[in-house]
Amino acid sequence: MLRRPTATLSGDTTITLGGTATLTVVFTGNGPWTYTFTNTNTGTTLTSPLKGIVQPTVSTTYALQSVSNVCGAGTVAGSARVRVLPIITPTFASTSVCAGSTATVAFVTTGTFESTAAVTYTAQVSDSTGSFTNPVAIGTGTASPLQVTFPASLLAGKNYKVRVIASASATSVGSGVFAVQALPTATLSGSTTIGVGESAKLTLDFTGEGPWTYVLSNDQTATVNTTPALVTVSPTTTTTYSVKSVRNACGTAPTPTSTVQVKVNPRVSAADVALGSVCVGSVISLPFVVTGTFEGAVTYTVQLSDATGSFTAPRALATGTSSPISTTIPANVAAGAAYRLRVVASVTSISVNSASFIIKVRPTAVLSGAASVNFGESTTLPVTLTGDGPWSLALSDGTTATSEVTPAQVIVKPTQTTVYQLTSVRNSCGEGTVSGIASVTVIPRVITENITSGICSGKEFEVKFSLGGGTLPANTVFQSQLSDSLGNFTNAVIIGTGSRSPILANIPAIPNANGYRIRVVVVGSTAVTSQPTSPFLLGRRPTAALSGGVATPLKPGDELLLVVQFTGDAPWTYTMSDNTTGTTNETPVLVTVKPTLPTTYTLSSVSNSCGTGTVSGSVTANVVITGVEEEQEKIIVGPNPLTERLRLNIDIPTATEWQLIDAQGRLYQKRQWTAGEYRDEINTQTLPTGLYFLRIKVGDKWLERKLLKQ
Structure with missing residues (x-):
C-alpha cells in the first residue's frame, strides 16, 4: 500500500569560509520523493x-x-545550521627571532563574525615543531598588527609558527616557519686535579646560537663558534670556577649556576739534586723545593727507588718537616747506576724525582789459588773482588796491591813455602770484607855468590853460596861447577866439592875469557835449582914492556918520558931498575925520569891479582954534560898543549933543522934551512892526541922540547 511521504533534514555543522557542508534528508513513504x-x-x-x-x-x-510523492504532499521536519567561520591569516616575514625579543604580527580576517560584539585578537606561538597543541600567547589587540613579545624561555628551534585567534569563533591559519634563537646558556664541567704548574681543560656546553662570548669567574673570556668548547685554566692553588656571563646575538643570559673545582696538588721537587755517586752508609743532606700551598701541617718522607729508578716499591729513608732532610744510604742496598731519590708529602701532592745517581758498595775480596815457584821467583794469586774499583789489597805477609779489574792478580815473591791470607780490602767506599787462602810452595835454590876478586887459572879460591827457600839434609853434598866461556853449563867442569859454604875450588888451565860463570849444585838432586854467578873474567898473568926515550943527547936533569905497556888484568904493580914503583889500572902508563948521568932503564918486575908476570924492553938516556941553557932561551915554541898550529921562533944562527916525533920515536914532520934565524908555523890540526917531541939541530947537537896534544 502506498503511503504519503515524510522528509526530515539534519546536518548542523561549522565550516571555514570557503569550505563545504553535507546535509542529510531522510525520506519515508514511497519514492520517488519531490522536495523543496x-x-x-x-x-x-x-x-x-x-x-x-x-x-x-x-x-x-x-x-x-x-515533500510529495505519488500519494500527494507529505510532512517535513528538521533543519540544518551551517556556521561559516571567518579565516584569520597572519603575515610574519621574519625568518629568525630571539627568545625574549619583540615584534609585530600583521593579520587579515576573511569572512564575517557571527557576533556583533567587539572582537579581540590574540597572537600565539607554536612549539619548536610548529604544533599549536600547547600554544603560548605572545600579544593581544583589536586590530592588525599586533605587538608581540616572544618568551625568553623559548627553546631554540627552526620550525616555529605564529597564528592569530579571535575572541569570536574563527579559523586561524599558522604563519610560515621561522627560527627562534634562544638566549644562550653555558654549562661548565670538568672538575679535575692537577699538579702545580700544570693546566686543566674545562668544558663549556652552550645552548642557543653561536658564536658565544663567555666570561669565567676568573675574568677569563673568549668568543667561540662551536659547542662544547674547551677552556684551558692554569690555577696555582685549588680554585672553583663558574660562568660569570654568556651572551650571543640574542643577548646575555641569566647568570649560570654551574661550577667546577680544579684541585691543585703542590709539587715537591728534588729535580735539582745531582749526587753523581755515593757509597752505602753515606749521609746525605737532601734539599727539596715545594711549589704550591698545603693546607695544614705536612710531613715529608725521603724515598729511594730500586736500582732501575722505579718507585714501584720505594724504600723510605727518613722524614722531616722542611728542607733539607738528612738521610743515610742503607748498608744493605745493592750497587746500581740508576737510583733516584724523591720526597713524598703526607698529603696529596706531586713528587719530582732527582736525577739518577750511582750507589757504590763496600768491597769484598776472596783469595784463592795454589802455586809452586823456585826460590827467588814470583807468582800471581787471583783475588775475586766485588764493589767498584779501584781496590787496594793487603796480604798477610805485608804485600800490598792496587787493581782496577777483577779478578786482581797479586804478585808475591815468597822466600819459603807460605800460606797467604787477605788482611784488608778497600775501595772508595771504605773497608770491606776478606776471605779465602792461597798456598805457594817454594822450591829451594842454591845461590852462588858473585866473584868479587880476580880468579886466575891454577889459583885456589873460595866459592861461597847460600840456600834459599827451605832446608836440606845435613849430609847434602854440594858441587861447584865452571861454565864454558859463553856461560853455558852444558859441559860444566867440576872445580870443587864440599858439604858447606865456602867450597875450595881450582880452575884448570883454560883459555882466558870474560863470559865464565860458576854455580853450586846439590849432588844427586835435580829438584833443587841453582843460581850461578854473574859472568866474570878469568884472570891472566901480566906482562910489561918498556919503551920510549929519545936518541938525542940529554942534559943532566932533563926529563925523559918512558912508556910501559901492560897485558893481563889490571891493576898492575911494576918496579923499574931505578927502584921506581907504581900501581895502575891504565895501559900504557907514562913514567917521567930525570937522569943526571947516562942511564939504561929496565923493568925489574910486574904483578897483578894472578901473580908475577914477565917484563921486557929497555931505554937508554944519553946524558951529555954541557951548557945549553942559553940556546934553550933562544927557542920560543907555542902554544903548548898544541892546538891547530904551532908557532916556532929560533934565534940561534947555527940552527939548521927541526923534527917533530911522537913518544915512540916516529917522525911526523921535519924542516931544514940554511943557518940563520928561523920563524915558522907548523900545522898540528891532524895530529893524534898524545905526547910529542920537537927536536932542533944546533950545530952537531940536538935540543928537545916536549909537546902535548890533547
Whole structure:
C-alpha cells in the first residue's frame, strides 16, 4: 500500500569560509520523493537518505518547505545550521627571532563574525615543531598588527609558527616557519686535579646560537663558534670556577649556576739534586723545593727507588718537616747506576724525582789459588773482588796491591813455602770484607855468590853460596861447577866439592875469557835449582914492556918520558931498575925520569891479582954534560898543549933543522934551512892526541922540547 511521504533534514555543522557542508534528508513513504527547501531549491530523488553538499559564505540555516510523492504532499521536519567561520591569516616575514625579543604580527580576517560584539585578537606561538597543541600567547589587540613579545624561555628551534585567534569563533591559519634563537646558556664541567704548574681543560656546553662570548669567574673570556668548547685554566692553588656571563646575538643570559673545582696538588721537587755517586752508609743532606700551598701541617718522607729508578716499591729513608732532610744510604742496598731519590708529602701532592745517581758498595775480596815457584821467583794469586774499583789489597805477609779489574792478580815473591791470607780490602767506599787462602810452595835454590876478586887459572879460591827457600839434609853434598866461556853449563867442569859454604875450588888451565860463570849444585838432586854467578873474567898473568926515550943527547936533569905497556888484568904493580914503583889500572902508563948521568932503564918486575908476570924492553938516556941553557932561551915554541898550529921562533944562527916525533920515536914532520934565524908555523890540526917531541939541530947537537896534544 502506498503511503504519503515524510522528509526530515539534519546536518548542523561549522565550516571555514570557503569550505563545504553535507546535509542529510531522510525520506519515508514511497519514492520517488519531490522536495523543496525554503530557499526554493527543489529536487526529486529515489535515494533515502539523500546527501547534499552546500558551501555557504555566511552562517545559514537550512529547512524543507515541502515533500510529495505519488500519494500527494507529505510532512517535513528538521533543519540544518551551517556556521561559516571567518579565516584569520597572519603575515610574519621574519625568518629568525630571539627568545625574549619583540615584534609585530600583521593579520587579515576573511569572512564575517557571527557576533556583533567587539572582537579581540590574540597572537600565539607554536612549539619548536610548529604544533599549536600547547600554544603560548605572545600579544593581544583589536586590530592588525599586533605587538608581540616572544618568551625568553623559548627553546631554540627552526620550525616555529605564529597564528592569530579571535575572541569570536574563527579559523586561524599558522604563519610560515621561522627560527627562534634562544638566549644562550653555558654549562661548565670538568672538575679535575692537577699538579702545580700544570693546566686543566674545562668544558663549556652552550645552548642557543653561536658564536658565544663567555666570561669565567676568573675574568677569563673568549668568543667561540662551536659547542662544547674547551677552556684551558692554569690555577696555582685549588680554585672553583663558574660562568660569570654568556651572551650571543640574542643577548646575555641569566647568570649560570654551574661550577667546577680544579684541585691543585703542590709539587715537591728534588729535580735539582745531582749526587753523581755515593757509597752505602753515606749521609746525605737532601734539599727539596715545594711549589704550591698545603693546607695544614705536612710531613715529608725521603724515598729511594730500586736500582732501575722505579718507585714501584720505594724504600723510605727518613722524614722531616722542611728542607733539607738528612738521610743515610742503607748498608744493605745493592750497587746500581740508576737510583733516584724523591720526597713524598703526607698529603696529596706531586713528587719530582732527582736525577739518577750511582750507589757504590763496600768491597769484598776472596783469595784463592795454589802455586809452586823456585826460590827467588814470583807468582800471581787471583783475588775475586766485588764493589767498584779501584781496590787496594793487603796480604798477610805485608804485600800490598792496587787493581782496577777483577779478578786482581797479586804478585808475591815468597822466600819459603807460605800460606797467604787477605788482611784488608778497600775501595772508595771504605773497608770491606776478606776471605779465602792461597798456598805457594817454594822450591829451594842454591845461590852462588858473585866473584868479587880476580880468579886466575891454577889459583885456589873460595866459592861461597847460600840456600834459599827451605832446608836440606845435613849430609847434602854440594858441587861447584865452571861454565864454558859463553856461560853455558852444558859441559860444566867440576872445580870443587864440599858439604858447606865456602867450597875450595881450582880452575884448570883454560883459555882466558870474560863470559865464565860458576854455580853450586846439590849432588844427586835435580829438584833443587841453582843460581850461578854473574859472568866474570878469568884472570891472566901480566906482562910489561918498556919503551920510549929519545936518541938525542940529554942534559943532566932533563926529563925523559918512558912508556910501559901492560897485558893481563889490571891493576898492575911494576918496579923499574931505578927502584921506581907504581900501581895502575891504565895501559900504557907514562913514567917521567930525570937522569943526571947516562942511564939504561929496565923493568925489574910486574904483578897483578894472578901473580908475577914477565917484563921486557929497555931505554937508554944519553946524558951529555954541557951548557945549553942559553940556546934553550933562544927557542920560543907555542902554544903548548898544541892546538891547530904551532908557532916556532929560533934565534940561534947555527940552527939548521927541526923534527917533530911522537913518544915512540916516529917522525911526523921535519924542516931544514940554511943557518940563520928561523920563524915558522907548523900545522898540528891532524895530529893524534898524545905526547910529542920537537927536536932542533944546533950545530952537531940536538935540543928537545916536549909537546902535548890533547
